[in-house]
Amino acid sequence: MNAIEARGLTRRFANLLAVDGVDLTVAKSQVYGFLGPNGSGKSTTIRMLCGLLSPSAGQIQVLGLQVPQQAEQLKRHIGYMTQKFSLYEDLTVQENLEFLAAVHDLPRLRTRARISDLLRRYWLGDRLNQLAGTLSGGQKQRLALAGAVLHEPELLFLDEPTSAVDPQSRREFWDSLFELADAGTTILVSTHYMDEAERCHRLAILDQGRLVADGAPRELCASLPYAVWLIDCSQPRRAQQALQQQAGIVALAQIGAELRVLASSTAWDADALRQHLQGGSIEAQVRRGYPNLEDVFVAATRKPARDIAGALA
Amino acid sequence: MSLRRLLSIVIKELRQLRRDRLTFAMIIGIPTMQLLLFGFAINLDVRHLDAAVLDQANTARSRELVAELGAGQVLNLRSALSSPQQLDELLREGRISVGVVIPPDFENRLERGDRAALQLVVDGSDQVVQQAARQLAAFPLVQLRGNATPAAAVEVVNFYNPERRAPVNTVPGLVGVILTMTMVMFTAMALVRERERGNLEMLIATPVSPWELTLGKVLPFIAIGLVQVSLVLALGKLIFAVPLRGSVFDIYLAALLFIIASLALGVFLSTLARTQFQAMQLAFFTFLPQILLSGFMFPYAGMPRAAQWLAEILPMTHFLRLIRGIALRGATLADLWTELAALAAFSTIMLGIAVMRVSKRLD
Ligand SMILES: Nc1ncnc2c1ncn2[C@@H]1O[C@H](COP(=O)(O)OP(=O)(O)OP(=O)(O)O)[C@@H](O)[C@H]1O
Ligand SMILES: [Mg+2]
Numbered sequence: 001m002n003a004i005e006a007r008g009l010t011r012r013f014a015n016l017l018a019v020d021g022v023d024l025t026v027a028k029s030q031v032y033g034f035l036g037p038n039g040s041g042k043s044t045t046i047r048m049l050c051g052l053l054s055p056s057a058g059q060i061q062v063l064g065l066q067v068p069q070q071a072e073q074l075k076r077h078i079g080y081m082t083q084k085f086s087l088y089e090d091l092t093v094q095e096n097l098e099f100l101a102a103v104h105d106l107p108r109l110r111t112r113a114r115i116s117d118l119l120r121r122y123w124l125g126d127r128l129n130q131l132a133g134t135l136s137g138g139q140k141q142r143l144a145l146a147g148a149v150l151h152e153p154e155l156l157f158l159d160e161p162t163s164a165v166d167p168q169s170r171r172e173f174w175d176s177l178f179e180l181a182d183a184g185t186t187i188l189v190s191t192h193y194m195d196e197a198e199r200c201h202r203l204a205i206l207d208q209g210r211l212v213a214d215g216a217p218r219e220l221c222a223s224l225p226y227a228v229w230l231i232d233c234s235q236p237r238r239a240q241q242a243l244q245q246q247a248g249i250v251a252l253a254q255i256g257a258e259l260r261v262l263a264s265s266t267a268w269d270a271d272a273l274r275q276h277l278q279g280g281s282i283e284a285q286v287r288r289g290y291p292n293l294e295d296v297f298v299a300a301t302r303k304p305a306r307d308i309a310g311a312l313a
Numbered sequence: 314m315s316l317r318r319l320l321s322i323v324i325k326e327l328r329q330l331r332r333d334r335l336t337f338a339m340i341i342g343i344p345t346m347q348l349l350l351f352g353f354a355i356n357l358d359v360r361h362l363d364a365a366v367l368d369q370a371n372t373a374r375s376r377e378l379v380a381e382l383g384a385g386q387v388l389n390l391r392s393a394l395s396s397p398q399q400l401d402e403l404l405r406e407g408r409i410s411v412g413v414v415i416p417p418d419f420e421n422r423l424e425r426g427d428r429a430a431l432q433l434v435v436d437g438s439d440q441v442v443q444q445a446a447r448q449l450a451a452f453p454l455v456q457l458r459g460n461a462t463p464a465a466a467v468e469v470v471n472f473y474n475p476e477r478r479a480p481v482n483t484v485p486g487l488v489g490v491i492l493t494m495t496m497v498m499f500t501a502m503a504l505v506r507e508r509e510r511g512n513l514e515m516l517i518a519t520p521v522s523p524w525e526l527t528l529g530k531v532l533p534f535i536a537i538g539l540v541q542v543s544l545v546l547a548l549g550k551l552i553f554a555v556p557l558r559g560s561v562f563d564i565y566l567a568a569l570l571f572i573i574a575s576l577a578l579g580v581f582l583s584t585l586a587r588t589q590f591q592a593m594q595l596a597f598f599t600f601l602p603q604i605l606l607s608g609f610m611f612p613y614a615g616m617p618r619a620a621q622w623l624a625e626i627l628p629m630t631h632f633l634r635l636i637r638g639i640a641l642r643g644a645t646l647a648d649l650w651t652e653l654a655a656l657a658a659f660s661t662i663m664l665g666i667a668v669m670r671v672s673k674r675l676d
Contacts, residue, residue, distance in 0.1 A: 050518050052675050072673070075520050086515035090332045091325065102321030103519045131332075147515075 001064060003028045003155050003186040004049060009058035011044050011209075018044045020209035021058070026188060026202075031181050033200030033217075034190035037301055040206040042190040043083055046157050049188070050080050063155055076104075079148035083159040083190075085140045087147055089133025093124055096132055097147060104151035118146040121176065137164030142173070149180065156180065158189040162196065174199055194293045203293075207301040220296045226250050228289035229273055231259040233282055242280040243273075251298045262295050314524055322521075322529025326503070330533065336499070344491045344541045345548065351483045352553050364388040364411040367400050370419035378431070382413060400434060410436040481556070484549035485640040486609045488542055488568065489632045493603050496538050496572055498596040500579030503530055505592040514675065523671040527664075531576045538572035539565065559639035563646045567635040570656045574628040577663035584670035603629040631655045 004026035011019040019041040026032045034042045047053040049062055051071025060067040065074045087096045097118065101111040119125045122142040127135065132143060141161055148156060158177075162170045174196060177187055189200070197203055197217060204214040213220055233239050236259040240252050243259075248267030253260045261273065270286040277284045330336060366379050383390040388411060394400055400412045412434035416422065422430040504527075507513045516526065542565065549555040557564070578599060586592035604610060606620055607629040613621065624630045631652040638644035638652075646653060 047514075047675060052514065052517060052673075054674060054676055068674075072520070075518060078518065080515065080518040082511065082514050084511045084514075086511040086513075088325065088329065088512060089510070090329050095325070095328060099321055099325050100519070102317055103516075103521050105315060105317065105520070 001028070002026060003030070003063060004032075004188065005059075005061045006049065007059045009045065009048060009060065010056045011041070011048060011053065012056040017209050019048070019055075022206070022209075022211045024204060024211070024214075026186060028186050029181055029184050030201045031177060031187045031189065031199070033197045033203040034188060034206065035192075035197050035203055035297060036190075036206035039208075040301070041209040042206055043159055044209075045206070046080075046159050046188065046190065050078060050157055051075065052080075076151075077153055078155045078157065079151070079153035080157045081144050081148040081159060081161055083163075085132075085144060087132050087140075087144060090131060092129050092131055093119070093135070093143055094128045096143065097150060100147050100150050106151055114150065118150065122146045123172075138166060138169050141165055142169075145173070145176075149185075152185075154185060156185055156187045156189075158187065160190050160192065162191065162193065170196070194297070197293050197297075205297060205300045212300040213296065217293055221291045221293060224291045224296055224299060225265065226262050226291070226295070226299055227265040227268070228291050228295060229261040229263060229268070229270065230287045230289045231261060231273065231277070231284050232257070232287070233259070233277070233284035235282060238280070239277055239282050239284060242277055242282060246276070251295070251302060260289065262291075262299060314522060318521055318525045319529050319532075322525060323532050326530055326533045340495065340537055340541065341544065343495055344545050347491055348484065348487060348545055348548050348552075351487055352549070361389045362387060362411050363409045364390050364413060365392045365394050365400060365403055365409045366390055366413045366415070367394040367397065368415045369417045370415050372420055374423070375415045375419050378415070379413070388413075404434065404436060407436070481553070481641070482637075484545065484553060484555040485636045486633055487549075488545050488636055489571065489607070489629050490604060490609060491541055491545060492538055492568070492572055492575055492632075493629050494600055495541065496534060496575035497579040497582065497599060498593060499537070500531055500534055500576050501582040501586065501592040501596050502589050503534075504580060504583035505586050505589050509588055517673040517675075523668050523673060527580055527668050527671055531580060534576055534579075535569070535572055538575075539568065542568045542572075555640070557640050558643035559645065563639050564636065566646060567632065567639065567649075567653065567656075570653060570660070571628060571632040571635075574632075574656050574660040574663070577660045577667060578628070581663050581667040581670070584667055603627050606630065608633050625655070626659075628656055628659050631659075 002025050004024060006022060006024040009019055009022040009024065010017070022041075022045060024045075034045070036042050044053065048055045049060060049067065051062075051068045051074055054068050062074055063077055065071075067074060088099070091099065094115070097115045098111065101115065106114065116125075119128065122145060124139065124143060124146065127139060127143075132140065135143060141164060145158070145161060148158070162173055165173060170193070177189070178199075181187055189196075191197055200217065202214065202216050203220060205212050215223070231239055236254050236257060239259050240254060243249050243252055243261065248264035249261065250264065251262040261268075263273070270288065273286050274284060364382075366382075368375050368379060379390070379393075382388055390413075391409060392403075394403075394412075397414070400414070403409045404412060414432040414434060416430075416432065419430055422428050507516065507530075546555075546557065546564070550557065579596065582595040582599070583592055586595055602623065606616065606624040607613075607627055608624070609629070613624060613630070616624065635646075635649050635652045635656075638649050639646070
């Protein structure tokens with residue numbers, strides 16, 4: 001049985017379709033990533049899966065329970081870390097965790113040991129009596145994660161858990177996620193970081209409420225119907241302008257002195273690119289590159305060509 | 314319902330309250346300030362109204378009358394006038410609030426007794442002055458006729474407040490005002506704060522139930538309300554010597570029921586508001602009719618029928634009857650059971666509606 005199965009999940013706010021017919025399958029013990037631009041419906045989807053928001057249409061089954069009908073039963077088995085810090089800023093680290101332990105009916109005897117274990121695991125041992133509101137951004141997020149896993153849920157929803165965390169702590173944070181996954185916890189995590197997305201077992205990319213791609217990161221890269229070209233020239237900005245409006249060019253990005261081109265593999269190859277640039281009297285060397293997740297993301301969520309031109313103008 | 318969960322919410326609430334210095338100060342500050350304000354500054358007895366006399370008769374008896382009026386505490390006779398125009402002018406300029414006009418045929422009128430012998434010209438734009446003038450109109454003119462048996466003047470006997478001291482009437486009522494103000498606003502804001510700060514989204518993803526959440530947040534305020542009641546009654550007794558004739562236990566029981574009614578209203582308001590500011594506005598919106606219609610400011614008997622019906626719905630109306638009855642008249646709860654029943658009914662209905670509306674959904 002899968003941990004999450006959603007079919008045709010839809011949510012409307014007034015006349016805005018925030019989530020539009022999303023099908024989602026998350027297997028047990030997986031770390032499942034949620035990618036998408038701002039406002040693409042990641043948080044809204046997570047809220048519906050937790051039973052906090054009722055869907056406008058669609059079927060949801062989480063841990064074998066119908067949501068939202070059986071949401072109250074479900075809440076004993078899930079942990080939810082909200083995008084915005086939602087523990088009590090005017091309680092100390094310890095008070096927050098004790099409160100959550102009581103709310104989740106954790107046996108009193110186990111509470112103390114569990115809390116000290118979590119404090120050690122998330123490097124908060126020396127912050128015990130500090131008010132949560134005065135913690136640094138990364139410390140807050142570690143506390144929120146500790147709060148979400150306190151009752152050892154089977155399924156964990158994490159909404160952008162590392163948005164304010166430094167790279168080193170992010171790695172440690174993800175190591176701890178895999179520890180949980182190894183212990184059997186299913187994790188659904190939304191993120192804007194490609195390196196984090198890369199580490200997920202599977203990914204879903206949302207754009208304007210629609211599911212535009214899903215699969216294992218490597219599969220997604222391999223099945224990209226575009227080729228990546230790296231253009232080395234003295235004036236990468238001019239090269240970018242020369243290619244901007246051309247049909248079959250999906251995305252352009254200057255990376256250092258190089259121009260990274262994502263282009264339709266039927267319309268363009270290395271020679272065609274070189275010749276086109278020569279026509280604009282730009283001497284360039286063109287190399288083949290490998291698609292990465294960022295290319296997948298950009299290709300999946302790209303706006304119609306006109307919008308890109310507008311945004312760059 | 315889990316007792317442990319309920320208790321953990323209560324403890325959390327108390328911890329937060331302890332760290333919220335401002336709210337903590339208001340719990341003690343509001344009752345103390347209001348008590349002193351109402352007790353010392355707002356004196357509902359009307360005294361020392363500025364007045365002028367236009368004595369057109371100028372006889373021995375008219376002068377006697379003027380002296381008599383001047384000796385009273387109500388009027389402050391500032392000047393003797395010679396023409397009606399002067400009177401008009403002074404009134405218009407607001408220099409006086411009352412003009413005493415004695416017509417030239419004062420003696421005749423007094424003897425025949427068919428027309429008013431004395432005219433009071435009052436500043437009708439001020440309600441308080443009008444009321445005072447009505448009292449003056451009962452001035453026993455008959456005594457001036459020199460009859461051996463003066464007709465009995467209307468005598469107002471203030472049975473329960475013989476010295477007519479305002480604090481005696483206001484302090485028990487003030488308990489109601491303070492509880493309404495703090496209880497409704499504090500609960501409404503405390504509940505909305507949870508939503509506004511985003512804590513609610515985390516909380517509703519846990520097994521906590523709406524009843525646990527609501528009761529847990531409300532219980533600490535019951536204790537706070539009872540502390541406020543004690544504070545006002547104690548200060549009222551110490552500073553203004555307000556008597557407590559009935560049983561203290563009855564007073565606390567009535568207050569407890571009123572606190573619950575106010576908290577229920579607060580919980581209900583919190584389900585309507587999205588932000589703490591809205592919650593405060595809503596609380597204020599319910600606060601005004603309770604002050605104005607409950608009988609605290611204006612006598613219930615003098616209100617139009619529709620206002621009286623509305624007043625019957627408001628918990629403060631019933632609480633005022635209870636506390637005035639118990640504290641000033643020495644009544645017992647058994648005498649006033651209908652008021653208790655009204656408060657209980659209000660609380661039950663309000664809390665029922667409110668908890669039904671406290672949903673564990675964000676939409
Ligand atoms: N309660 C609401 N009322 C109205 N519109 C809403 C509400 N919640 C979300 N939306 C809208 O739904 C869309 C999706 O929002 P959502 O928060 O799910 O995006 P997201 O993918 O989580 O974005 P981000 O990466 O910025 O967190 C947005 O356009 C948002 O404005
Ligand atoms: Mg979001």
